[in-house]
Amino acid sequence: MSSPLRITNSSPRPNWVSTRNPCKACAPLGAALVMRGIAGALPFLHGSQGCATYMRRYLISHFREPMDIATSGFSEASTIFGGGENLRQGLDNVTSQYHPALIGIATTCLTETIGEDMHGLLHEYRTKSSSGTENPVLVHVSTPSYSGTHVDGFHGAVRAVVEQLAEAGAAPSAYFGKAVNLFPGLVSAEDLRFLKQVAADFGLPITLFPDYSETLDGESMEKYHKIPDGGTTIAALRATASAKASIEFGRTLRAKPTAASFLQERFAVPAKRIGLPIGVHESDVFFAAMEKLAGCKTPEKYRQQRGRLVDAYVDGHKYLFGKRAIVFGDEDMVVGLASFLAETGVVPVLCASGGKSGALASSIAEVTTHLRDPLSIRDGVDFMTMSEEVACKQLKPDFVIGSSKGAKLARELGVPLIRVGFPIHDRIGGQRILHLGYRGAQQLFDLVVNTLLELKQNSSSIGYSYL
Amino acid sequence: MADILRERERQIYRKGQQQPFQLDCEKQSAAGSVSQRACVFCGSRVVLYPIVDALHIVHGPIGCASYTWDIRGALSSGPELHRLSFSTDMQELDVVRGGEKKLHAALCELIDAHHPKAAFVYATCIVGVIGDDVDAVCKRVSLEKGIPVLSVHSEGFKGTKKDGYRAACDALLNLVGTAPIDDISPLSINILGDFNLAGETWMIRDYYKRMGVQVVSCITGDGRIDDIRRAHGAALNVVQCSGSMTYLAKSMKEKYGIPFIRVSYFGVEDMSKSLYDVARHLKDKEMLARTQAMVREELERVMPVIAEYRKALEGKRAAIYVGGAFKAFSLVSALRLLGMTTVMVGSQTGNSEDYEQLRELCDEGTIIADDSNPLELSSFLEEKDVDVFIGGVKERPIAYKLGIGFCDHNHERKEALAGFEGMLNFAREVYSSVMSPVWQLTPRKRGKSLEVVK
Numbered sequence: 001m002s003s004p005l006r007i008t009n010s011s012p013r014p015n016w017v018s019t020r021n022p023c024k025a026c027a028p029l030g031a032a033l034v035m036r037g038i039a040g041a042l043p044f045l046h047g048s049q050g051c052a053t054y055m056r057r058y059l060i061s062h063f064r065e066p067m068d069i070a071t072s073g074f075s076e077a078s079t080i081f082g083g084g085e086n087l088r089q090g091l092d093n094v095t096s097q098y099h100p101a102l103i104g105i106a107t108t109c110l111t112e113t114i115g116e117d118m119h120g121l122l123h124e125y126r127t128k129s130s131s132g133t134e135n136p137v138l139v140h141v142s143t144p145s146y147s148g149t150h151v152d153g154f155h156g157a158v159r160a161v162v163e164q165l166a167e168a169g170a171a172p173s174a175y176f177g178k179a180v181n182l183f184p185g186l187v188s189a190e191d192l193r194f195l196k197q198v199a200a201d202f203g204l205p206i207t208l209f210p211d212y213s214e215t216l217d218g219e220s221m222e223k224y225h226k227i228p229d230g231g232t233t234i235a236a237l238r239a240t241a242s243a244k245a246s247i248e249f250g251r252t253l254r255a256k257p258t259a260a261s262f263l264q265e266r267f268a269v270p271a272k273r274i275g276l277p278i279g280v281h282e283s284d285v286f287f288a289a290m291e292k293l294a295g296c297k298t299p300e301k302y303r304q305q306r307g308r309l310v311d312a313y314v315d316g317h318k319y320l321f322g323k324r325a326i327v328f329g330d331e332d333m334v335v336g337l338a339s340f341l342a343e344t345g346v347v348p349v350l351c352a353s354g355g356k357s358g359a360l361a362s363s364i365a366e367v368t369t370h371l372r373d374p375l376s377i378r379d380g381v382d383f384m385t386m387s388e389e390v391a392c393k394q395l396k397p398d399f400v401i402g403s404s405k406g407a408k409l410a411r412e413l414g415v416p417l418i419r420v421g422f423p424i425h426d427r428i429g430g431q432r433i434l435h436l437g438y439r440g441a442q443q444l445f446d447l448v449v450n451t452l453l454e455l456k457q458n459s460s461s462i463g464y465s466y467l
Numbered sequence: 468m469a470d471i472l473r474e475r476e477r478q479i480y481r482k483g484q485q486q487p488f489q490l491d492c493e494k495q496s497a498a499g500s501v502s503q504r505a506c507v508f509c510g511s512r513v514v515l516y517p518i519v520d521a522l523h524i525v526h527g528p529i530g531c532a533s534y535t536w537d538i539r540g541a542l543s544s545g546p547e548l549h550r551l552s553f554s555t556d557m558q559e560l561d562v563v564r565g566g567e568k569k570l571h572a573a574l575c576e577l578i579d580a581h582h583p584k585a586a587f588v589y590a591t592c593i594v595g596v597i598g599d600d601v602d603a604v605c606k607r608v609s610l611e612k613g614i615p616v617l618s619v620h621s622e623g624f625k626g627t628k629k630d631g632y633r634a635a636c637d638a639l640l641n642l643v644g645t646a647p648i649d650d651i652s653p654l655s656i657n658i659l660g661d662f663n664l665a666g667e668t669w670m671i672r673d674y675y676k677r678m679g680v681q682v683v684s685c686i687t688g689d690g691r692i693d694d695i696r697r698a699h700g701a702a703l704n705v706v707q708c709s710g711s712m713t714y715l716a717k718s719m720k721e722k723y724g725i726p727f728i729r730v731s732y733f734g735v736e737d738m739s740k741s742l743y744d745v746a747r748h749l750k751d752k753e754m755l756a757r758t759q760a761m762v763r764e765e766l767e768r769v770m771p772v773i774a775e776y777r778k779a780l781e782g783k784r785a786a787i788y789v790g791g792a793f794k795a796f797s798l799v800s801a802l803r804l805l806g807m808t809t810v811m812v813g814s815q816t817g818n819s820e821d822y823e824q825l826r827e828l829c830d831e832g833t834i835i836a837d838d839s840n841p842l843e844l845s846s847f848l849e850e851k852d853v854d855v856f857i858g859g860v861k862e863r864p865i866a867y868k869l870g871i872g873f874c875d876h877n878h879e880r881k882e883a884l885a886g887f888e889g890m891l892n893f894a895r896e897v898y899s900s901v902m903s904p905v906w907q908l909t910p911r912k913r914g915k916s917l918e919v920v921k
Contacts, residue, residue, distance in 0.1 A: 019556035026530030048623035050506025054534035093499030224845035
């Protein structure tokens with residue numbers, strides 16, 4: 001930690017045993033989202049029927065797109081005798097209905113607790129069904145819901161898929177050693193499209209994984225597509241082993257084994273880990289990494305976007321300086337937002353997450369070195385704890401920024417909630433919010449400034465025509 | 468046509484094309500079929516959720532609590548404790564060592580902080596596997612804190628959503644009969660199976676008030692623990708959501724001798740019939756006259772407006788996929804009142820009598836489906852060229868992806884659809900779904916004629 005004195009991680013009262021208004025979902029949800037980002041794939045949960053249905057509902061309410069998740073649908077008998085038969089039948093049925101290229105299987109708390117041997121069950125299934133004409137690729141990830149959050153399930157699934165698919169020599173020769181793997185973490189569909197555009201503008205072939213930019217933000221259809229178009233192809237995933245390098249976003253990943261660290265250890269693909277490119281500083285780091293890999297300068301259009309963003313920061317700085325924000329959500333999103341807010345003059349007085357990587361405080365310290373104000377950083381917390389922290393430390397926030405799950409907190413505090421990240425269940429277009437790069441920061445900046453201006457205008461007896 | 472799974476072929480019926488009528492139902496969903504159903508926990512949670520002055524705590528890992536936080540539009544006229552999400556958020560060590568201690572501590576701290584009238588503890592999947600004695604913990608906390616603490620055995624894998632309804636009713640049965648009933652009128656009822664979505668229970672209560680009926684308890688819309696404890700004092704149980712509440716009504720009949728009738732508050736016909744049935748059952752002549760006057764007054768108000776909507780909606784085609792089949796009957800009639808034809812209808816949890824009744828109600832050619840899935844539903848929408856699909860959140864994107872109108876008739880809805888006023892809201896919503904100009908831009912409506920104008 002670069003400046004330990006200004007960062008506090010102490011709790012306002014003895015910790016609560018219960019979780020009250022959670023700031024997290026469970027691990028299999030993150031895994032299902034990743035599986036939806038593979039071309040021709042269907043996510044599959046090994047567990048009770050309800051898990052798949054609840055997660056579908058949670059994801060549908062954010063993306064407003066079909067989100068089919070199959071399940072082995074455990075019964076009492078499968079819980080006692082093992083779910084092998086349900087798994088087999090479920091995989092057969094998914095194959096005959098959806099004709100998927102890949103089935104991405106995640107476990108649940110139930111199957112982890114009864115100790116299902118997924119390797120064994122899937123090996124047996126593959127052996128038995130090898131004579132069939134249609135054999136989807138099967139990948140699986142262990143996602144016990146009693147461990148970590150949806151973000152851990154997300155990263156775990158990215159790693160598991162790469163571990164199971166990456167193959168030395170699988171890349172076509174034109175691609176070999178030239179492409180870059182990009183593992184962006186849990187970002188919006190718009191962010192994914194942005195990353196693909198940047199790579200194209202740099203002339204750098206990339207494998208972006210996962211890529212749900214089309215599968216979860218698709219076009220209106222004349223005919224229903226059983227599995228939506230788009231996604232990272234299986235061939236590209238196999239070729240990740242022969243990439244020139246991997247970039248992964250996420251300062252809080254630290255020592256965690258990831259897809260990039262696996263490819264580095266196993267196939268000597270150099271891994272570069274940077275923060276989510278939110279705001280000028282973190283985007284600069286990203287573009288510098290891209291320049292190095294592409295061996296060329298950042299295209300003019302991004303240089304202009306950066307210049308325009310800095311110009312906007314100048315235009316709006318007075319409205320933001322010294323404003324106090326509560327930032328919450330997935331850890332790396334919180335780090336990125338804290339970096340962005342701090343560079344515009346806003347003090348992120350409370351940075352909180354339901355995740356508990358252990359690296360939230362140190363990561364925020366890294367990106368807010370110029371801040372003098374004290375920050376409260378809380379990981380592994382829920383919304384009621386945040387609320388108590390605000391009251392206890394008299395944090396007096398001007399606004400709250402994070403997912404729609406903070407709506408209740410913002411309402412209690414009587415301040416606006418600026419909705420970013422995941423999930424956004426009470427507004428349309430969460431999948432189309434651009435957070436990344438200079439243009440993403442531009443949109444966030446305009447949104448933050450205008451939210452505060454609107455508040456100022458509405459709460460003034462004069463109204464003001466010019467602000 | 469969809470690839471219909473062999474296991475599911477007998478769960479789909481086309482009226483007029485198959486004789487004799489046969490539809491398999493009340494089966495465990497086929498593995499891998501992507502059922503729209505949830506689990507036992509879901510059944511319990513949705514039924515008990517609207518009890519606003521109770522503490523609801525989910526015992527298990529965090530997911531089940533996260534996915535059900537503030538999930539229903541069940542309104543309260545007072546406390547809002549039901550809109551908070553509480554969980555023991557079990558971690559790996561809790562799974563290894565057992566979660567009883569954590570549950571005890573969580574219950575105690577939450578009861579001290581929120582002073583609920585009672586607490587419901589939902590046991591989720593792994594609680595059943597690791598063998599926590601949830602009943603014992605509840606009993607102990609109940610003694611320590613002096614409020615009812617009720618375990619709800621809702622492990623997800625132990626059956627279907629319907630078993631969850633039953634677990635919820637079992638918990639409620641522990642409350643009923645535990646408070647004095649001296650001041651209850653003989654002209655009194657319990658409202659069972661209305662959940663006060665968008666304030667619907669309030670509308671229904673108001674009708675009963677105008678009729679001169681005392682409502683002892685609402686189970687569970689805007690529900691209060693003290694009312695439920697007195698529910699055994701009512702003269703009649705009026706059951707709407709029959710799938711979830713018939714078990715409770717039957718149990719109360721056995722234990723307290725309270726008769727019950729089934730009603731529906733959706734659509735003007737079913738709404739009127741329900742009120743008349745209650746008045747007739749309570750055998751009060753003046754009440755019947757008051758009810759007739761009220762129904763006449765309401766109909767005079769809403770029918771001319773409905774006639775206007777009908778002009779635009781006549782001949783349009785609707786599809787329905789809902790949780791409980793009871794709702795489907797009323798929807799078919801309500802749509803008919805709007806001049807619309809139901810070309811497909813299905814439910815997650817209907818039984819054979821429900822489907823027989825649906826078959827009688829529907830026109831020739833109508834598809835009836837039990838426990839359907841997205842691939843079947845999308846193929847039905849395409850085949851029948853549907854104008855509006857009525858369902859819940861999980862059905863919405865199927866319709867929208869195909870450029871088809873959609874109305875939410877599930878627990879997330881924000882518009883009251885029950886009662887006479889609700890029929891107007893329903894008509895307005897169907898109208899605004901069907902008549903929107905956006906469909907003209909969708910590929911499905913414009914089809915292959917979509918070419919850039921040169």
